Amino acid sequence: xxxxxxxxxxxxxxxxxxxxxxxxxxxxxxxxxxxxxxxxxxxxxxxxxxxxxxxxxxxxxxxxxxxxxxxxxxxxxxxxxxxxxxxxxxxxxxxxxxxxxxxxxxxxxxxxxxxxxxxxxxxxxxxxxxxxxxxxxxxxxxxxxxxxxxxxxxxxxxxxxxxxxxxxxxxxxxxxxxxxxxxxxxxxxxxxxxxxxxxxxxxxxxxxxxxxxxxxxxxxxxxxxxxxxxxxxxxxxxxxxxxxxxxxxxxxxxxxxxxxxxxxxxxxxxxxxxxxxxxxxxxxxxxxxxxxxxxxxxxxxxxxxxxxxxxxxxxx
Amino acid sequence: xxxxxxxxxxxxxxxxxxxxxxxxxxxxxxxxxxxxxxxxxxxxxxxxxxxxxxxxxxxxxxxxxxxxxxxxxxxxxxxxxxxxxxxxxxxxxxxxxxxxxxxxxxxxxxxxxxxxxxxxxxxxxxxxxxxxxxxxxxxxxxxxxxxxxxxxxxxxxxxxxxxxxxxxxxxxxxxxxxxxxxxxxxxxxxxxxxxxxxxxxxxxxxxxxxxxxxxxxxxxxxxxxxxxxxxxxxxxxxxxxxxxxxxxxxxxxxxxxxxxxxxxxxxxxxxxxxxxxxxxxxxxxxxxxxxxxxxxxxxxxxxxxxxxxxxxxxxx
Numbered sequence: 167x168x169x170x171x172x173x174x175x176x177x178x179x180x181x182x183x184x185x186x187x188x189x190x191x192x193x194x195x196x197x198x199x200x201x202x203x204x205x206x207x208x209x210x211x212x213x214x215x216x217x218x219x220x221x222x223x224x225x226x227x228x229x230x231x232x233x234x235x236x237x238x239x240x241x242x243x244x245x246x247x248x249x250x251x252x253x254x255x256x257x258x259x260x261x262x263x264x265x266x267x268x269x270x271x272x273x274x275x276x277x278x279x280x281x282x283x284x285x286x287x288x289x290x291x292x293x294x295x296x297x298x299x300x301x302x303x304x305x306x307x308x309x310x311x312x313x314x315x316x317x318x319x320x321x322x323x324x325x326x327x328x329x330x331x332x333x334x335x336x337x338x339x340x341x342x343x344x345x346x347x348x349x350x351x352x353x354x355x356x357x358x359x360x361x362x363x364x365x366x367x368x369x370x371x372x373x374x375x376x377x378x379x380x381x382x383x384x385x386x387x388x389x390x391x392x393x394x395x396x397x398x399x400x401x402x403x404x405x406x407x408x409x410x411x412x413x414x415x416x417x418x419x420x421x422x423x424x425x426x427x428x429x430x431x432x433x434x435x436x437x438x439x440x441x442x443x444x445x446x447x448x449x450x451x452x453x454x455x456x457x458x459x460x461x462x463x464x465x466x467x468x469x470x471x472x473x474x475x476x477x478x479x480x481x482x
Numbered sequence: 483x484x485x486x487x488x489x490x491x492x493x494x495x496x497x498x499x500x501x502x503x504x505x506x507x508x509x510x511x512x513x514x515x516x517x518x519x520x521x522x523x524x525x526x527x528x529x530x531x532x533x534x535x536x537x538x539x540x541x542x543x544x545x546x547x548x549x550x551x552x553x554x555x556x557x558x559x560x561x562x563x564x565x566x567x568x569x570x571x572x573x574x575x576x577x578x579x580x581x582x583x584x585x586x587x588x589x590x591x592x593x594x595x596x597x598x599x600x601x602x603x604x605x606x607x608x609x610x611x612x613x614x615x616x617x618x619x620x621x622x623x624x625x626x627x628x629x630x631x632x633x634x635x636x637x638x639x640x641x642x643x644x645x646x647x648x649x650x651x652x653x654x655x656x657x658x659x660x661x662x663x664x665x666x667x668x669x670x671x672x673x674x675x676x677x678x679x680x681x682x683x684x685x686x687x688x689x690x691x692x693x694x695x696x697x698x699x700x701x702x703x704x705x706x707x708x709x710x711x712x713x714x715x716x717x718x719x720x721x722x723x724x725x726x727x728x729x730x731x732x733x734x735x736x737x738x739x740x741x742x743x744x745x746x747x748x749x750x751x752x753x754x755x756x757x758x759x760x761x762x763x764x765x766x767x768x769x770x771x772x773x774x775x776x777x778x779x780x781x782x783x784x785x786x787x788x789x790x791x792x793x794x795x796x797x798x
Contacts (some may be wrong), residue, residue, distance in 0.1 A: 178795045187607045197634060202566035202700055202715065203532035205632050209524060215608060216519035217623060219577035221615045250518035261535035261621050266795055292531060299537045300616055305577050307533060316521050318513060360690040384518055400516065477495045478613045479582055 173273060174266035176294055182271070185277050189291060193405070196292070204292040206257055206309075214253035214310035216244045220286040222301040224478065230344035233272045236304060237279025244308040244389065245367035246431040250385040252317045252376025253310035254369060257291035260306050264300035264331060276304065286370055291441040317375065317435070319400035322382035322452060324458050326436035328405060329450040331368050334390055336361030336415030338427030347419075354417025365431040371448040375435055376445035389428040391463070391471060397434065399462060407454035407463045427461070489589060490582035500586070501593050505607060512608070520608040522573055522625075530569035530626035532560045539615040540794065545639030546660035549588045551597025551621060551679040559681035559703065560624040561603060562747040566701040568633045568692025569626035570685060571620035572603035576622050579615035592620065603685055632647055633691065633751070638698035640774050641750035644721060645766040647684050650706055652677030654743030663735075670733025677731060682749040687764040691751055694760035699751040705744040707779070707787060713750065714777060723770035723779045741779070774789070 176184065186199040197205040220226060220240050231239075251399050260280060264273065284291055289308065340362030343355055350358060356449040368385075371394040375383060384397045390412065398405055436456055437445045445452065463470040486492040489575030492500065511522040536542060536556050547555075561571050567576040577595060580589065600607055605624065659671055666674060684701075691699065700713045706728065714721055730740040752772055753761045761768065777784040 168536065173795045176795070178793045181795060197632070200561040203530045203569070204533065205567065205628075206529040209529050212524050213522040213625075214519045215522065215573070215575055215625075217575040217577055217609060217621075218611045219579050219619070221579050221619075222531055222645055224579075224614045236519055239573060247518040253519070257531070259531055259623055261531040261533055263535055263537050263540075263796070267509045293533060295534045297535050297537045298540045299492075299619060303535070303537075303615060303619045305535060305621040307531075309531075309625075310519065312521075314563050316513070319517050322516065346498075452730050479489045479497060479580070480493055 171269060172266065172430040173268045173270060176270055185273070188277060188351055188479060189281065192290065192292070196374065198290070198292040199294070200220065201214065206292065209311055211311045211313040213315050214248050214251050214312055214316060215307065216247035216310070217305070217307040218243050219303060219305045231363060232245050233275030234279035235248065236280070237276040238283040238364055240306045241280055241283035241289070242365045242367045242431060245304050246385040246387065248308060248310035249367050250374030250383050250433060251310070251367045252310065252372050252383065254289040254373055256309045256311045257290045257292050258284065258306060258308045259292060259295040260304065262294065263297045263303040265300060265302070266298055267270045268302065272337055273297070315382050317383040319382050319397045322397065322401035322403055322436040322456050324403060324456055325439065326381050326438050327409065327452050328394070328436055328456060329445045329452050330386065330390070330413065330432050330452040331355065331371050331435045331448060331450045332430070332432045333413040333415045334386060334432060335418040335427050336429050337365060337420045337429035338423040339415065349419045350417055358415065358417055362429065365429065367431055368433045372433055374448050376431065379441055380435045380437055383433055386430045386434050387428055387430045389426040390434065391468065392428070393426050395436055395468065398456070401456070404457040404459040404461045405454055406457055408463045411451060411453045413445050413451045418463035488578055488582065489584045489586060492586055497586070497612060499590065503595060505597065506619035508606065508608070508675065511747060512708055514606070514608040520575065521562040524607065524772045525572065525627055526708050527627045530564050530567050530628055530632060531623065532563035532626070533621070533623040534559050535619060535621045535751040537619050547679060549591030550598070552689050554599040554680055555594040556620050556622045557596055557605070558681045558683045558747060560622050561605070561685055561732055562701040562703065564624060564626035564689030565683050565685045566699045566749060567626070567628065567644060568699065569628040572627045572703045573608050573625045574600065574605045574622060575608060576610040576620065578610065579613045579619040581616060581618070582602065584618065585644045586682050598679035627760040633696050633699040635698050635700050638713065638717035638719055638752040638772050639754065640719060640772055642754050642772045643758065643761065643768050644710070644723065644752055644770040644772060645689050645761045645768050646702065646706065646748055646750045647764060647766045648746070648748045649729040649731040649749060650692055650702060650746050651734040651737070651739035651743050653745035654739040655731065655734045666733055674731065674733055679748065681745065681747070684749045688749055690764050691749065693756055696751045696753055699749055701740045702746045702748045703744055706750065707741050707784065708744070709750055714772070720773040720775040721770055723772055727767060727769045729767045745790045
């Protein structure tokens with residue numbers, strides 16, 4: 167008999183064993199895979215929990231993302247949610263639903279991507295579940311730790327500065343390139359593709375901003391305007407944004423991508439007046455100020471902006 | 483404009499808001515839905531984590547399971563995994579991938595089923611994520627609490643009695659009925675269908691058995707023989723099972739269902755000699771004894787048994 171090539175040939179329990187063999191061993195006193203559930207010690211702080219599901223042909227395509235890209239991005243998206251609360255990664259569980267014809271090689275690469283992204287932040291993958299589906303569905307739940315109050319979306323106050331880490335628009339431009347767009351200069355293509363496939367969650371920045379007194383925070387996953395709207399809704403505030411201050415990734419062909427593109431996994435936050443230095447110390451840019459009412463980007467009210475954030479159920 | 487009927491008409495954020503409105507409020511100091519991640523206080527004991535994914539047309543069919551049935555069963559299956567470690571339910575997160583044509587009514591019922599099963603055990607649903615897919619995929623991650631050592635699969639010792647709670651085979655017989663089988667007497671049909679659609683995790687029994695000194699434990703999700711094999715593999719032992727002692731649900735048409743059927747969510751465990759009373763106090767039945775080597779059911783060696791447990795990737 168030749169070596170199994172698809173997950174159906176290997177079988178559920180064979181696949182679970184294969185995955186478990188490739189994972190790091192748990193510290194003393196913890197049980198990771200191989201039992202009914204994972205066992206973790208009493209954590210040293212409060213817990214922060216994030217969960218995400220990525221679906222083939224909705225959130226990624228195997229025509230342009232490798233298994234390792236998919237695994238990496240699932241971890242990064244969850245860690246970005248933790249970072250937006252000011253929490254640090256601790257432990258994670260994953261679920262994988264797969265067509266029975268999926269190659270074992272592909273699954274190996276997904277796990278490799280998860281472990282690679284996790285190990286950057288000392289995140290332990292402690293368990294999971296496998297089932298069958300027509301399309302690949304990867305679910306990830308991450309537990310984070312925080313000592314002291316988190317940074318919620320709702321804490322911004324009138325007059326706080328509005329800041330964003332890094333630059334925006336690159337993830338959307340990278341998606342265009344992966345789908346065949348050619349209007350991006352050669353020198354920026356690799357960096358923009360990496361923004362889409364291998365984003366980095368702003369874990370250290372999120373923790374530092376919590377300690378530095380950020381009043382509200384969210385990660386840019388749906389797009390700057392959409393995510394700022396979530397933050398301002400939760401805080402009951404308006405804003406004045408300066409479009410010329412919004413930092414845009416080099417090579418992004420359409421400046422609208424920085425406003426509506428999403429998936430950049432940068433942190434969008436507010437900081438009281440006088441704390442500018444703390445925001446700048448993590449490389450963040452001031453893009454505006456919160457206001458009692460009215461939301462505008464330069465001269466344009468938010469409700470007159472043409473772009474929209476991504477909606478998973480509508481697909482736009 | 484008429485009221486939205488499908489999830490695409492309502493949109494991702496509308497659906498999330500609708501779900502959040504129907505959930506209980508968090509206790510002081512916790513953040514459940516509405517932010518980047520949920521925030522939980524430092525738990526009072528060690529953590530036990532279980533995750534499961536249920537896929538339409540693999541794990542359930544909407545032709546015979548309602549949304550509430552699907553939500554209920556996802557919770558029960560996870561709580562059964564916690565129970566098998568001797569842990570008690572605490573908090574949970576859910577992910578739901580849905581066709582854009584799914585009715586809002588169906589989603590309401592899924593959440594209703596999750597909340598109904600959760601509230602029996604004071605389990606709080608603290609967050610989640612939504613995406614689109616061709617088939618319904620429900621993922622659930624449950625956090626449990628345990629004070630003191632868990633009951634692993636690996637702790638059985640030679641000569642320990644082998645026990646199972648309740649009776650077996652009902653979940654598989656219920657599936658037959660839902661698929662149109664007619665060889666079950668009218669008087670048992672409702673109870674057997676409930677075993678398939680609305681199983682109850684043995685949460686109290688699992689906690690009691692942990693305190694009473696059970697040496698190894700697993701829940702019967704793949705089938706008695708398959709799950710006992712997992713337990714004995716982990717413990718490095720054999721067994722002698724008495725087929726006449728295996729408790730079978732009333733009305734089950736095929737006694738093989740009690741051996742291979744799966745999904746009964748009963749607890750299969752080992753207890754040292756002299757502790758029979760503790761096992762019996764939770765209504766468990768002694769079905770055999772663990773042995774240094776060799777595994778047999780009556781006169782038949784396990785390797786000669788014809789049935790097999792469920793394998794998600796092979797679909798048998």
